[in-house]
Amino acid sequence: MALADLRAAFAGRLLDDAEAMAPFLTDWRRKWTGSALAVAQPDSAEGVAAVLRWCRARGVAVVPQGGNTGLSGGATPAADGRSVVLSTARLQRIRALDPVGRTITAEAGVTLQQVQDAARAAGCLFPLSLAAQGTCTIGGNLATNAGGVQVLRYGNARELCLGLEVVTADGELWDGLRPLRKDNTGYALRDLFIGSEGTLGVITAAVLKLFALPKAQVVAFVAVPSPAAALQLLSLAQDRLVADLTAFELSSETCLQLVERHVAAARRPLGPSPWYVLLEVSSAQDEAGATQAIESLLEAAIEAGHATDAAVSVSLAQFRSLWALREDISESQGAEGPTIKHDIALPIARIPAFIEHTGAAIARHFPALRLVVFGHLGDGNLHYNLSPPEGGMPRAEFLALEAPVNRLVHDAVHAAGGSISAEHGLGVLRRDEAARYKPVVEQRLMHAIKHALDPLNLMNPGKLLGPLPSHCNPLET
Numbered sequence: 001m002a003l004a005d006l007r008a009a010f011a012g013r014l015l016d017d018a019e020a021m022a023p024f025l026t027d028w029r030r031k032w033t034g035s036a037l038a039v040a041q042p043d044s045a046e047g048v049a050a051v052l053r054w055c056r057a058r059g060v061a062v063v064p065q066g067g068n069t070g071l072s073g074g075a076t077p078a079a080d081g082r083s084v085v086l087s088t089a090r091l092q093r094i095r096a097l098d099p100v101g102r103t104i105t106a107e108a109g110v111t112l113q114q115v116q117d118a119a120r121a122a123g124c125l126f127p128l129s130l131a132a133q134g135t136c137t138i139g140g141n142l143a144t145n146a147g148g149v150q151v152l153r154y155g156n157a158r159e160l161c162l163g164l165e166v167v168t169a170d171g172e173l174w175d176g177l178r179p180l181r182k183d184n185t186g187y188a189l190r191d192l193f194i195g196s197e198g199t200l201g202v203i204t205a206a207v208l209k210l211f212a213l214p215k216a217q218v219v220a221f222v223a224v225p226s227p228a229a230a231l232q233l234l235s236l237a238q239d240r241l242v243a244d245l246t247a248f249e250l251s252s253e254t255c256l257q258l259v260e261r262h263v264a265a266a267r268r269p270l271g272p273s274p275w276y277v278l279l280e281v282s283s284a285q286d287e288a289g290a291t292q293a294i295e296s297l298l299e300a301a302i303e304a305g306h307a308t309d310a311a312v313s314v315s316l317a318q319f320r321s322l323w324a325l326r327e328d329i330s331e332s333q334g335a336e337g338p339t340i341k342h343d344i345a346l347p348i349a350r351i352p353a354f355i356e357h358t359g360a361a362i363a364r365h366f367p368a369l370r371l372v373v374f375g376h377l378g379d380g381n382l383h384y385n386l387s388p389p390e391g392g393m394p395r396a397e398f399l400a401l402e403a404p405v406n407r408l409v410h411d412a413v414h415a416a417g418g419s420i421s422a423e424h425g426l427g428v429l430r431r432d433e434a435a436r437y438k439p440v441v442e443q444r445l446m447h448a449i450k451h452a453l454d455p456l457n458l459m460n461p462g463k464l465l466g467p468l469p470s471h472c473n474p475l476e477t
Contacts, residue, residue, distance in 0.1 A: 034063075083461075131327055142206055165203070222307045240293070247280040262331070291312065
């Protein structure tokens with residue numbers, strides 16, 4: 001297909017040689033690789049609209065892509081080479097920042113770190129925080145409804161967004177960049193596009209909420225005897241710290257051993273324990289007041305048997321080193337070899353029973369595998385991962401276990417009333433599995449929305465939505 005007219009349709013870059021396109025055709029985990037006609041990088045929302053109009057007129061599929069840091073294959077083109085990858089990397093302007101109304105308006109290609117830094121320079125906080133924040137982009141964060149470590153207090157990306165600018169599947173530009181906390185004038189179109197993984201349109205800019213910068217941040221690394229005890233500690237922390245409790249992370253002893261093995265700077269602040277909690281307090285008080293509050297909590301927790309030991313940060317360096325013990329888990333597990341990952345959400349009260357019963361089932365059916373369990377206990381999101389045994393095993397043999405392990409874990413998640421994707425999105429990784437667990441009426445509604453907004457199925461086809469059961473036509477009346 002001749003691309004000269006596409007190159008002339010918008011301002012920006014168009015990449016069509018194999019070497020230049022290569023970084024855009026493989027996902028961050030290097031699990032999926034596709035092919036494309038070209039990679040378009042418009043300089044503006046109007047340029048994005050021009051690309052989509054060109055693709056629609058020719059029946060060419062569009063694969064939106066932000067920082068390409070996703071973990072579910074949602075931004076990787078198919079192998080047929082018939083799509084255009086639409087990269088938002090050149091949409092890099094922060095259009096407005098209002099410290100009084102506490103909003104920031106950023107284009108889709110601005111990285112999360114850049115939004116955080118701009119907010120901080122204005123004396124404000126943008127609280128979304130992810131390991132990939134130096135690379136991931138605001139458009140991608142919203143398209144996948146990203147979570148991170150501060151959802152407990154501030155919510156995920158959806159809760160942090162007030163308005164969107166979106167290019168629809170037919171190339172129209174919708175300006176919904178309204179910095180309003182209240183707008184009760186009909187359907188919340190914004191919420192259709194957040195979490196849609198580029199299957200309905202392309203997010204080109206967003207109005208985001210800002211918050212007051214905390215005067216003090218203190219973190220505690222706490223040894224706990226069990227997930228049930230961690231849950232008791234969470235309840236106690238919520239009662240005593242209320243809104244000052246910013247993060248509450250759970251990790252196992254196995255996680256800490258992996259970090260110690262693969263991160264030279266890692267320093268264990270406590271003796272061995274079956275489980276650990278990292279909790280953060282962000283307070284309007286001074287640091288002495290925040291430290292006193294967290295120490296009082298920990299004294300009560302140890303006295304009640306919810307915790308056995310704790311270390312509290314007394315400097316910025318200690319704050320960062322304690323957080324690193326949690327943030328370095330994924331990288332350390334990857335350094336250990338291949339992994340089988342599960343990003344799951346559960347009703348918080350059911351997490352201890354889930355860990356106990358599912359762990360026992362894994363031990364019965366897959367006794368050689370190591371469980372690497374960590375995550376955001378405060379908002380019910382676990383990363384329930386598995387690694388090969390200590391002595392290793394052939395890669396092909398390990399990966400052959402992925403499908404049966406997934407079925408065991410996800411059946412248990414479904415039985416507990418949970419979700420098989422908490423913050424990573426479905427992409428292609430969990431697309432078909434999600435269809436197995438979703439009620440038919442829910443699938444039908446989602447397909448109806450997809451057909452209404454993208455009737456030609458050109459927006460990121462094959463992602464998020466699996467085939468609708470044949471007996472459920474979304475167009476039936």
